[in-house]
Amino acid sequence: MVPETLPGVSLFIKHGENHVLYKNPDLSFTQWDKERLLDNNVTHLYVKSAEMSIFNQYVEANLAAALNDENLEPEVKQAMLYQASVNYVQEIFDSPAIAIKQNVERCRNLIQHILDDVMKSDGVMPALSSLVDHNTYTYVHSVQVATYSIALHVRMFDLSSDELMDVGMGSLFHDYGKVYVPKELLDKPGRLTATEFQEVKKHPVYGFSTLKDLDIFTPVALGIVKHHHEKENGSGYPDGLSSYDIARSSKITAIADVFSALTTTRSYRQALSKESALEIMYGEMDGSFDMQYLNSFRDSLN
Secondary structure (H helix, E strand, C coil): CCCCCCCCCCEEEEECCEEEEEECCCCCCCHHHHHHHHHCCCCCCECCHHHHHHHHHHHHHHHHHHHCCCCCCHHHHHHHHHHHHHHHHHHHHCCCCHHHHHCHHHHHHHHHHHHHHHHHCCCHHHHHHCCCCHHHHHHHHHHHHHHHHHHHHHHHCCCCHHHHHHHHHHHHCCCHHHHHCCHHHHCCCCCCCHHHHHHHCCHHHHHHHHHHCCCCCCHHHHHHHHHCCCCCCCCCCCCCCCHHHCCHHHHHHHHHHHHHHHCCCECCECCCCHHHHHHHHHCCCCCCCCHHHHHHHHHHCC
């Protein structure tokens, strides 16, 4: 938080299970406030959910300046970038689909910031893992998958900025169709019934159909949304594609998707270590992934 710059939102401190008002919207948050809070071991302030849109727009408007601030540590910049990304994705996913079309430039700016970070930083993995919070799983997962996908494309191929933008947009919205799946199925602890799983498996088509109608996503991005659950051996969905029939970008996003899901805490299980996740992907899920891409992804984690 940069003192003297915050918009007119209420700020709260968490005290036990309660949130106590610290600043009214009409009062400025000063450097003195920040130092006083830190001196008292207060490291987080809270904003009303109804005012998060105002705060998110403030963060986005000031993000570029913060990322270029030489006085901020790289870890702080990354924390700001990825938390801002999660907040924004939550705002978009919780809004009508038309909000994506209205805010397409905000989406592209977000992807550009992530791309810039991937290109210049070796610390992407720790930055992403610090976001883990099962209460915001879908949004954290979307940002992680976009970042992993961009990073692996950069590692393996010499792509133009436009091509990387397509990858970023598609992978960021790869699970958008889940907004049309009942939440109780997505959060259900334990195994889904066959009928329930069939409903969840519809999310790539839901997402593809919705985003296609907006006329702002390229075929590459839409292909990622629709085919990120296809498998090398043809046992995936929704179209049962195999090997050479699956686009490169969809194969890479599939790897990022599974790795993120396994290494992120859910409401019904703890996150796995990267070693355990890879063991599953190479063992139980043998035949699911393009081995060249999976090997390169594994090597990038070391």
